[in-house]
Amino acid sequence: MDEAKRMEEGFSTPHNGDGDSIEQIVEQEQPSVKQKTKRVATLDAFRGLTIVVMVLVDDAGGAYPHIDHSPWNGCTLADFVMPFFLFIVGVAIALALKRIPKVRDAVKKIILRTLKLLFWGVLLQGGYSHAPDDLSYGVDMRFIRWCGILQRIALVYCVVALIETYTTKLRPSSLKPGQLSIFSAYQWQWFGGFVAFVIYMVTTLSLYVPDWSFVDYNSQEAKRYTIQCGMRGHLGPACNAVGYVDRQVWGVNHLYSQPVWTRSKECTLSSPAEGPFLKNAPSWCRAPFEPEGLLSSISAILSGVIGIHYGHVLIHFKGHSERLKQWLSLGFVLFTIGLILHFTHAIPINKQLYSLSYVCFTAGAAGIVFSVLYLLIDVWKLRTPFLLLEWIGMNAMLVFVMAAQGIFAAFVNGWYYKDPDNSLLDLTKKWLESLTILMAYENHESEITFWGVVAGIFHKLGIYWKV
Numbered sequence: 001m002d003e004a005k006r007m008e009e010g011f012s013t014p015h016n017g018d019g020d021s022i023e024q025i026v027e028q029e030q031p032s033v034k035q036k037t038k039r040v041a042t043l044d045a046f047r048g049l050t051i052v053v054m055v056l057v058d059d060a061g062g063a064y065p066h067i068d069h070s071p072w073n074g075c076t077l078a079d080f081v082m083p084f085f086l087f088i089v090g091v092a093i094a095l096a097l098k099r100i101p102k103v104r105d106a107v108k109k110i111i112l113r114t115l116k117l118l119f120w121g122v123l124l125q126g127g128y129s130h131a132p133d134d135l136s137y138g139v140d141m142r143f144i145r146w147c148g149i150l151q152r153i154a155l156v157y158c159v160v161a162l163i164e165t166y167t168t169k170l171r172p173s174s175l176k177p178g179q180l181s182i183f184s185a186y187q188w189q190w191f192g193g194f195v196a197f198v199i200y201m202v203t204t205l206s207l208y209v210p211d212w213s214f215v216d217y218n219s220q221e222a223k224r225y226t227i228q229c230g231m232r233g234h235l236g237p238a239c240n241a242v243g244y245v246d247r248q249v250w251g252v253n254h255l256y257s258q259p260v261w262t263r264s265k266e267c268t269l270s271s272p273a274e275g276p277f278l279k280n281a282p283s284w285c286r287a288p289f290e291p292e293g294l295l296s297s298i299s300a301i302l303s304g305v306i307g308i309h310y311g312h313v314l315i316h317f318k319g320h321s322e323r324l325k326q327w328l329s330l331g332f333v334l335f336t337i338g339l340i341l342h343f344t345h346a347i348p349i350n351k352q353l354y355s356l357s358y359v360c361f362t363a364g365a366a367g368i369v370f371s372v373l374y375l376l377i378d379v380w381k382l383r384t385p386f387l388l389l390e391w392i393g394m395n396a397m398l399v400f401v402m403a404a405q406g407i408f409a410a411f412v413n414g415w416y417y418k419d420p421d422n423s424l425l426d427l428t429k430k431w432l433e434s435l436t437i438l439m440a441y442e443n444h445e446s447e448i449t450f451w452g453v454v455a456g457i458f459h460k461l462g463i464y465w466k467v
Contacts, residue, residue, distance in 0.1 A: 040092075040095060041377055041378070041383060041386075041390055042370070042373050042374045042377045042378055043088065043091055043092060043095075043370075043393070044389075044390045044393035044394050045373050045377060045386045045389040045390045045393055046084070046088060046369065046370055046373050046389075046393065047085075047088050047392075047393035047396050048386075048388070048389030048390055048391065048392035048393030048394075048396065048452075049369070049373075049389050049393075050080075050081055050084040050085055050088065051392050051393065051396050051399050051400060051404070052389065052392060052448050053077060053078075053080065053081055053084075054078075054081045054400070054404050055399070055403050055404050055447065055448060055451070056077075056448070057069075057076075057077055057078035057081070058404055059447065061078060062273075062274070065263065065272040065273040065274075066272060068260075068263075068272070069260045069291075069351060070260070070272075070350075070351060071260050071261050071262075071263040071264035071265075071267075071271060071272055072236075072237060072260075072261055072264055072350065072352065073342075073348040073349060073350050074348075074349060074350075075349050075351065075358065075361060075362070079351040079358075079362070080362055080365060080366075082149065082152065082292075082300070082351070083300070083303045083358075083359070083362035083363060083366060084362070084366050084369075085149075085153060086152075086153065086156050086300055086303035086304045086307060087303055087304070087306060087307035087310070087363060087366035087367070087370070088307060088366075089153060089156060089157050089160070089304055089307060090156075090160055090303070090304040090305060090306060090307020090308035090309070090310070090311060091307045091308065091310050091311040091314070091370070092311070093157070093160055093161050093164055093304075093307075093308050093311065094164070094307075094308045094309075094310075094311020094312050094314070094315060095311050095314070095315070097161065097164045097165060097168070098315060100165055100168045103165055103166065103168060106165045107162065107165055110157075110158060110161045110162060110165065111158070113157070113467060114154045114155075114157060114158040115154075116467050117150045117151070117153055117154035117157065117467055118150070118151055118154045120150050120401075120467065121147075121148045121149065121150030121151040121153075121154065122144070122145075122146065122148070122151070124148070124150070124401065124405050124407075125145060125148035125149065125150070125151075125405075126139060126144045126145045126146065126148065127139035127140075127143060127144050127145055128144075129405065129407070129410075130410075131405060131406040131407050131409065131410030132406030132407070132408075132409030132410040132413060133406075133410075133413070135410065135413065135414055135420060142253060143217075143253050143254065143257075144254060145254055145255065145256060145290075146250050146254050147246070147250070147255075147256075147290050147292040147293055147294070147297075148292050149292060151292060151297075152292045152297045152300055155297050155300075155301075156297070156300050156301050156303065156304040157304070159192065159196075159301050159304070160189070160192070160301065160304040160305060160307075160308055163188060163189055163192045164189065164308065167186075167188040167189070170188060171185065171186065172185045174316070175316050179326075182309070182312060182313060182316060182317075182326065183309075185312070185316075186308075186309065186312055189305055189308055189309070189312075190305065190309075192301070192305060193301060193302045193305035193306075196298050196299065196301040196302055196305075197299070197302060197356070199298055200295060200296075200298050200299040200354075200356075201356070203241055203245065203295055204233070204235075204240070204241045204242065204295070204353070205232065205233045205241075206232055206233070207232065207241040207244065207245070208230075208231075208232050209229045209230070209231060209232065209234065209239045209240070209241055209243075209244045210229060210230060211226060211227060211228050211229050211230060212226070212227055212229065212244070212247060212252070213225060213226040213227065214227075214252045214286075214287050214288060215253075216286045216287075217257070218257060218258070218286070219286075225283040225286060225287070226283070227239070227283055227284050227287065235347075235348065235350070235353065235355075237259075237261045237264070237284050237287075237289070237352075238282070238284040238287075240353060241295065242293060242295045242296050242352070242353050242354075243255075243289050243290070243293070245293065245294055245295040246289075246290040246293035246294055246295070249294055250290065250293075250294075252288060253288075255288035255289060255290040255293075256288060256289060256290050256291060256292075257288045259287075259288065259289035259291065259352070260291070260352065261284075261285065261289065261352070262274065262277075262285055262286075263275075264285075266278075266281065266282060266285065267281045267282075267285035268281070268285075289352065291351070291352050296352070296353060296354035297354070299353075299354040299355070299356070299359060300354050300359075302356075302359045302363070303359055303362070303363055303366075306330075306334070306359075306363040306366075306367070307363075307366070309330070310327055310330075310367060310370060313326045313327060320374075320375075320378065320379050323374070324371055324374070324375065324379075327367050327370065327371040327374075328367070328368065328371050330364075330367055331363075331364045331365070331366075331367030331368040331371060332364065332368065333364070334360040334361070334363050334364030334367065335360070335361060335364030335365060335367075335368065336364070337357075337360040337361075337364075338357045338358065338359075338360035338361025338362070338364060339357075339361060341356065341357035341360065342357045342361070349361050373386070387456070388449070388452035388453075388456070389452075391452055391455040391456040391458075391459050392448075392451060392452050392455045394455060394458075394459050394464060395455040395458050395459065395463075395464055395465055397465040397466070397467055398454075398455065398458065398464075398465040399451045399454075399455060401465075402451070403447065403451050
C-alpha cells in the first residue's frame with residue numbers, strides 16, 4: 001500500500017471516503033497492489049461521539065457544572081474526552097502502521113505530523129486566538145500557553161507511533177496459542193507504557209516541591225502570592241509534582257490561568273459551579289495550573305498504549321466473539337482497577353494529574369464504549385443511526401477547530417452593523433424570532449446536528465481536514 005495514504009491517525013484516519021466496517025478494513029488485499037485505504041466506521045463513530053461530548057460539555061458545562069471537568073478528584077463527562085481521544089489515536093496507529101514499507105519514511109511522516117499538531121495546538125490554545133467573543137487576535141509572548149489538547153495528542157502520538165514503527169520487524173505475523181499471546185507479541189509497546197508509568201510515578205511521589213510564588217493577573221490589580229509547600233508526594237492542588245515540573249519547564253506565566261480547581265469547595269461556595277472566591281480562600285485558588293502539562297502527558301502515553309493494543313486485537317483476531325472477548329475483558333479489568341484505586345484512597349481518580357487510577361478508569365470505559373459501538377455497527381449492522389457521529393468523526397479536526405474552539409462563531413460575529421453587538425448572528429436571531437425559528441447555532445443539540453450535516457456534506461464532496 002502507499003504509505004503516504006496510511007498516515008492519518010488520531011483526528012483523521014486514512015480513507016477513500018467509503019467508511020467501511022472494521023471487518024472490511026482487516027480483510028487485506030495483496031500488499032503489492034497500490035490501493036486507497038478505507039476508513040473504519042466504528043472508529044469514526046467513536047471519534048465523532050468524543051467530539052460531540054467535547055462540544056456539549058464546552059457549551060453546556062457552565063449551565064450544568066456536574067458534567068464539566070471535576071474541580072479536582074473525581075470524573076465527570078468532560079473528563080472522558082481527552083483519554084478517549086488518546087485511545088482512538090492508539091487504535092488508529094495500529095491500523096495505519098500495520099505494514100511499513102520503509103521505516104525511515106514512516107518516521108519522517110510521524111515527526112511532520114507531530115509538528116503540525118503542535119503548531120495548531122499553540123495557535124488555537126496558546127492565547128493567539130480570542131474566539132469566539134473577542135474579534136481581536138494576538139498574544140503577549142510573556143504569557144503564551146505552550147501546552148494544550150493537541151499538544152498532548154501530538155506527544156502521545158509521536159511516542160506510540162515511533163515505538164510501533166521501530167518494532168515493526170519484531171512483530172509476529174501470527175499469534176502463538178493462548179489468551180495472553182497478544183500481550184507478549186507486542187511487549188515493546190507495553191514496555192514503553194511501563195517506562196512512562198515508572199517515570200510518572202517516581203517523579204510524582206519522590207520529587208521535592210519547594211515553596212513557590214505567582215502573580216495573579218486576573219484581579220483588578222496584579223498581586224503576588226506565595227504558596228507554602230516543602231513536601232513530597234502531595235496529590236492536592238497546591239504542592240503536587242505535576243504542577244512543579246510545569247512551572248520549572250515552562251514557567252509559571254505560561255500555564256493555564258483559569259484551572260478547574262477554582263470551582264472547588266475550598267475556593268467558592270458555588271462549587272462545583274463557578275462563583276466568587278471565599279474571603280478566606282487559600283492562595284492556590286488564584287494560581288495557574290497546566291491540565292495538559294509535561295509530566296501528566298507522560299502518564300497519558302499509557303492511554304495511547306492501551307488504545308494500540310485494541311488495534312492489535314482487531315488485526316490478529318478475525319472473529320467478532322474473540323475480539324469482543326479480548327476488548328471487554330481488558331476494559332472491565334481496567335475499569336475495576338481504576339475504581340479500586342480511587343475508593344480505597346490509594347490513588348484518586350484525577351484528570352488534572354492524569355493519575356494511574358484515571359488512566360485505568362477512562363481507558364477501561366473507552367474499551368467498553370468502543371466494544372459496544374463495534375457490536376452495534378459491525379456485528380448487528382446498525383450503522384444508519386450512527387451516520388451523524390461517523391461523519392463528524394471523519395472530519396473531527398474541522399469540527400474541533402470550528403465548533404469546540406469557537407472559530408466559526410468568531411467568523412459569524414465578525415460581520416456586524418454599526419456596532420459589534422449587532423453582529424450577523426444577533427441580527428439573524430432577531431429576524432428568525434418572529435418566525436419562531438431558532439438558528440442552528442442557538443442551542444447545543446442543534447449545534448451538534450448542524451456540524452454533523454456540514455461534516456456529512458464535506459464527506460460527500462470528498463473534503464477532509466487532514467493534519
